[in-house]
Amino acid sequence: MTLPQAFFAYIGGMIVVLSLLVVTRKNPVHSVMWMLLLFVHIAALYLFLNAEFLAAIQIIVYAGAILVLFLFVIMLLNLRKEETEKRFQRQWPFGAGIGVVLAVFFVLIVGKIDVIPPLGQYSIDAIRSEGHIMTVGKVLYTEFLLPFEIASLILLVAIIGAVVLAKKRVE
Amino acid sequence: MENVIFNQLSYPVLTWTVFLPVIGAVFLLFMSSAQVIRIATLFVTIATFMLSFPLFKQFDKTTHMMQFVERHEWIPSWGIHYFIGIDGISILFIFLTTLLSILCVLVSWKSVENKVKEFHIAILTMEAGMLGVFVSLDFFLFYIFWEAMLIPMFLLIGVWGGTQRVYAAIKFFLYTLVGSVLMLVGIVVLYFAAGRTLDILVLSSLQYSLKLQFWLFLAFFAAFAVKVPMFPFHTWLPDAHTEAPTAGSVILAGVLLKMGAYGFLRFSIPMFPDATRIFVKPVFILSVIGIIYGALVCLAQKDLKRLIAYSSVSHMGFVTLGIFALNAQGVEGGILQMINHGIVTGALFLMIGMMYERTHTRVIADYGGFATLVPWYAGLFIILTFASIGLPGTNGFIGEFLILFGAFKAQKLYGVLAATGVILGAGYMLWLYQKVFWEKPNPDYAASGHHHVWDLDLREVITLAPLIILIFWIGFYPEALLSFMHSSVEHMLQNLNTRVAGEGLLAQLITEIF
Amino acid sequence: MVPLSWYIVLSAIVFSIGVFGFLARRNLIIVFMSVELMLNSVNISLVAFSHYLQSMRGQILVFFIITVAAAEAAIGLAILIAFYRNNPTIKVDEINLLKG
């Protein structure tokens, strides 16, 4: 096992374990905490794959914004009694079964995946020479201009939505 | 298009005939007084009837070709045309439809008090739909009219019907819909088999593979047999007939039931001659069962309208029997019998409706001795009774005799079996007449009784008179009607005979399918 | 060198765990987190593909996914709060006013 493989083995193993922890912990706050750790590992994986910018926003947006939002809501809703009740619902064996079968299917099907297509121009060297953020930025504002604009609209809608739905209004 | 005769008149006569009721219906929307609506509707139906007159005058009886043809682009991307015209088979139904529509308006003059406007709109759209079915020469157009009729009929039964009306209406609608959607699939398959056209004339002139014919025949059979209705697809009929208002029953019996048989004549037989040969026997068997079964059920009925409804099953059994005899007498008798049945059963329903207005009961046992109480009514009713039985001198005889002749010629055994229906027919109709009109009068309805019944008034006599006259006219001079159909029927049979491959069709089919 | 398939299998397993979480948990917030888990699994595979294909598209898509995820989180939690105000529960199996 080469070093990168060993590193992957660690990170991959941790990701799986942490994922399981996230979905099985009784206390949602604990789940959020495990998820935070999970995101850190995923960010590490991104780094490992030469995606520094993504690693950064993984931490900043996911861990920094989304998870905080989750925590915030959990606190807001003040779910104290949660810890005394069942964490799974009745159909959980089905869920588990489906999860396992799905995983088996996936592994059977995608397990032997390999890269066939002709490689693109963004080799590691190419990215390195320009810097990852620079590369991403350039592509984003040229080639992916339209999606970028749409994404901005999505964020706008999210703001409106949050305001409309959650704000207390005087009628 | 050299095999049709385009409309020779200066105006599109068929289009006017079909769509005048629709225009009338639209105008009704803007009227409010019930009486005005009735008069307007009567006016529209009479106008439609008048409009169809030139058809009879100008009709060329010597040719089988479609006449008064109009043909315009309609849906060019599907190769579908607005293509209408009539031949000797369809022209009589135009007459029947326009006539009965007038009578329907007349008979509803007093009996319909509720939602008058909607009722008359339904009647008019119904008329347009029925006429459309008979004039369509494009299968797509035909199907549109065929299905569109269901809507007003559904409402007629369901809104203005008797106590079980909702059940009857929905049963009627779904039953016929299931049949006709299968036909829709058949139509589409045919469309491709014929090279993207639904022109009925073209479709009838092509030769299809036996297997295709077989399946298409079945698909069409589903629609037509339900509509006829053939045993065992008949059970919607008693309910629909019984629960429908008088006008609805008249239209149902008078015209709607004819469409199935008309479909056989217009589509099944000309388009699928080989399959027709295969299906002659099953259709014969079902027809004969229908004749006897319907008659036997009549013997046990306790409800006036139900009895007449089941008698329709029996009578329509004769019609299909005649048509599938596939000889001139059988087919012409079948067509004539359709007209006859429309006249006689239509008139019977009219009369029962009139009586229902007086007595508010349809139970046979509630009647009795009415010949004393309402002699004119009884007199007209006996005419209908004997026309229904098929007494010589009435129209019923000509139709039944020709059918039996044709059937006997084609298949002796079935002709004999069918003829027993004539005996049973006399049995139940005379039993009905005796129970209603003879014996001791029901004191309830006598002049001193609680529910005084009165004899026919002028409006009612006018309503019935044309039908009574027709009964005798056709009975004594059937050529008046038969002469229209000779060439068309002859042509149809000629085509059938030249295109039939011969013996062993069934065996060939079995090998093709398996 | 780590083979591509390892990443993909990892992604698949995390995805399956997400599915399991979605189907099994009662707490809506954790259900939502399971969805995030599924998104992350997709991200892993996308970044891996991107890396191995030497293409930028995957990473750009990940960028968008993260953006959308943030928007989704905002809206989703807003809906949750709006719901909670009317019916103070976030148990999946207690939310069945609409059924049949």
Next chain:
Amino acid sequence: MLKYTLIPLLPLISFIINILFGRSIIKSKAHWIAIPAVAGSFVLALSAFMDVMAGNVININVYTWILSGNFQVPVGFLIDQLTAIMLIVVTSISTLIFIYSVGYMHGDGGYYRFFAYLSLFVFSMLVLVMANNFLLLYFGWEAVGLCSYFLIGFWFHKKSAADAGKKAFIVNRFGDFGFGLGVILVFLTFGSLEYTQVFSNANIALGQTINILGTDVDLITLICLLLFCGAVGKSAQMPLHVWLPDAMEGPTPVSALIHAATMVTAGVFLVARCNPLFSLSHTAMNTVAIVGGVTAIFAASIGLVQNDIKRVIAYSTVSQLGYMFLALGVGAYSAAIFHLYTHAYFKALLFLGSGSVIHALHDEQNMQNMGGLKKYMPVTYAVFIIATLSITGIPGLAGFFSKDEILWRAYLGGELGRGMWLLGTVAALMTAFYSWRLIYLTFHGKFRGTHEKEHHLHESPKVITVPLMFLAVGAVLAGYVGIPPLLREHGDRIGEFLAPVLGHPQGEGSHSEELMVMGASIFVALAGWGVAYMMYVKNAELPKKIGSMFRPIHNLLYNKYYVDELYSKTFVQPILKMSDKVILGFFDAKIIEGIVNGVPNLIGAFSRQFRKVQTGLLSNYGLAMALGALAIIGYVIFMR
């Protein structure tokens, strides 16, 4: 041509006028339209008869009635010798009965209706006899049935009358069922329905067979038997005789005209008319003879014990019709027509006479409640005696000549004919007995009815008695057109007159044999008279004694061999029960409706079950989605 067309048309016009305006305008003056019309027909018929006598056979087509493919039927009239005789019989008797009815039906609420129906009947009967093709014959055939239905049910408020009318029509339908098929078969065989063409081509059917349910049947026999079916129904032969006695529910003039003189003889006319066909088939001929002979004795035996005056005459009619068929069956067509002709007079006379009696007794028909009427009703009594002498075959009266001719021809008709002759002679014995029994019970002895009725007893008015006298003349003299050659050379004028249509009867016998036959029939006539005299005049207690001695036989006869009950039990009731309970109650309501309603109900049940899948739980929905995806993956990737 108009002349001949007017013969049936006049009564039709009378009918139309009476039925349309009778109720409101004409009312009790209906006979002023009906009688001239029928009398006019009579005059025209006489004129037509003259034309035929002059040797012209009239065959005219008025218009094409039905045309369909190669099937073509005209409305057309054929007036030949046979028709001419029928025309005379029908119109003359009709005229008399119309007049009679003026008195008989006086004051009845349905006076105009009665004359309307009678007119319609005359029209129909005339069409029947004048038709030049089978289908028009069929038209008249059914139309007389219709009139019979109306007239039997004339007093429709009586359930028995209504039932009887319906019964007559439906029983006749059974016969017509065969008749109709026969007509169709005639056309299919000969390509035409016109008599002239059919009969001239009759030979082409010889030897042809037709396959019915796997067995080959001789075509011509089948045709004849089918046609004969109609005759059996209309002429009330076994086994379709059941309607005629019940038909006595109608007014008596109707019984006289329709159910004795004219309509019921249509069957005889039909077979005679089709003699070219029947002559080709021995089987058919024998069938006709056997049915006739058996009916003759069967009906006569029933007549022996009946108490209803009209029923006795009705059974007598059935029996006499049996004679006619017997004659037809042995090939003595002209003898049958001869008897038809004479029978029309004496039987009409009997009926009208009984009508006179009934009228006098205010609708009393039971002979046990009569007696001693001769002093109150001398004219009626006299004509009754004449009619009875005639029907029993006392020499010199009409019945003797025709009956003797039939028996003689039967005697000559080979082995079967000999048997038939025996049956006929026995039936003649019975005829004599019940005829005289009727006279004695009605006119002799003491009146057995109530005093009130006795008080009102009186002779009928002129309008009734005058037609009776006319008929009595007919009953005496009608026979002299057919005197046997034995008694007078060329005496059989009617036979010779009919010969162009009906041919000459076969078979020759010696004079001694003929005298023996004649003697036998005279002997049985007298013997029957004597027995009746013994039993009902001499020793009034005898009938009861004999009745109790042969109780089972008496019951059997009195109940008409239980034929009605048999039909009801084996045929009518099972069909009614089956259609109610099995077909309507079970098959239609349970099986077909079960399927028709069952499928939607099943779908509805599915619907109610499946909607439970929609639990409202978010996770379940997710589960469904995931399962769906999984299933697709499994199915598409691993299964394929």
Next chain:
Amino acid sequence: METASTITLAGFRLIIPELTIICVALMLLLLDLIVKKKGVIAAVGIAGTFVALYGTFKLYGISEPVTAFSDMFVLDGYGNFFKVIFYLNVILTICISLKYMTVEKASFGEYYALLLFATAGMMFMASAADLIVIYLGLELMALSTYILAGLMRKQLRSNEAALKYFFLGAFSSAFLLYGISLTYGLTGTTNLKEIAASLITLNLAENPIVFLGLIFLVVSFGFKIALVPFHMWAPDVYEGAPTSITAFMSVGPKAAGFAVMGRVLFDAFGGQQVQWNSILIPLAVITMAAGSIIALAQTNIKRMLAYSSIAHAGYMLLGIIAGTPGGLTSTVNYLMIYTFMNIGAFAIIIMLRREGFQGENLEDYMGLAKSHPLASALMLIFMFSLTGIPPTAGFVGKFYVFLEAINSGYVYLAVIAVIFSAISAFFYLRVVMYMYMKDPKQEVVLTTSYSMNFALAVTAVMVLLIGVFPSFLLNLVRVSILG
């Protein structure tokens, strides 16, 4: 393959309709702060949509498909036709919701903006030539509709509807993304045309992983168009959401789903028709079956129409299964017709809603024909059109779909479809039956407005017009899609 292109402003010309919609939406947000009358906002929204419609018609002139934004966006007749559907959808929805939202006490200015944002999302989906744009357009649409569904904040069922819609939507998004990632991983691209090219050049036609990706894509699209078994959200959400939004959702997202489904399957996976048909055929059958059958037992009319909409998705799918451009055309045609008849039906439902009266139960329709003959007549037309009875547009739609399915040899599917459509007639008829054949239980007062009348008039006229003279629509759709 990938080239870093420069920003071309020329591309913006092609998205002028989208930009118009977005700008109007933003304007409405601002306008909401100044104007109190919602009618004005609605009017501006409608006017803006008409401007966009005008723009789309202007762009219709471009006969050949034109791409822009480095092939992420394609302007062609297919997309344009769908955009017309979306415009109609949003215009009619605004028309029918003006009064209604006041009754529901949820008359927010944002409502109209969100409708437009959702529409913009759909428009991007319809014109997307790239999976990334599809994803983002879909999310834009979805997020907006989640909010709209939950707009009646005080009503628990609206909350619940939004909640379920949101969670399941997010769940299905994950599937979509997984599908995209697999496709991307194998073909190296997300551009639809390039995917198609790669599948051929890289010989991936039989590759199970591509197949897996395809399945996931179909699953997520199936979610949007409510195919069984991915339909489970639909009844609940349709019932809980504000009725106007139900109308909007039952047409817009469904049409958008079909738009991307058609594009992805035909453009990207055109060579794999056999494979995707093996997925779609069973889905279509159970969709028609479940939709038609379960609807029979419903008593809430919105819920019933939800199931009906599921069944209709099954019929529409037949056109795609046919696998020919003609088949696709028939589906698109069906969608257009469905827009009219479905929104019309919902409009009537909305009219029944008033203060203190839900008007959603079938019983509420009892005897409606007596008190409101015109409204009942219109409902009757819509119901018969949904059943597919001529001479209404519904029949034309069904006929075309069957035509194409049979043309491609799927006679048995057509038979199954017609049988289920006959079964479905029962529950449509029941509405008619309640209106016409029962006696009213209570007084029903209709909430009408000019805009509502306008919407009803448009839908009813179109339903009848297309039913009798389908040619103009057929020509339009054929020109749009077949070129």
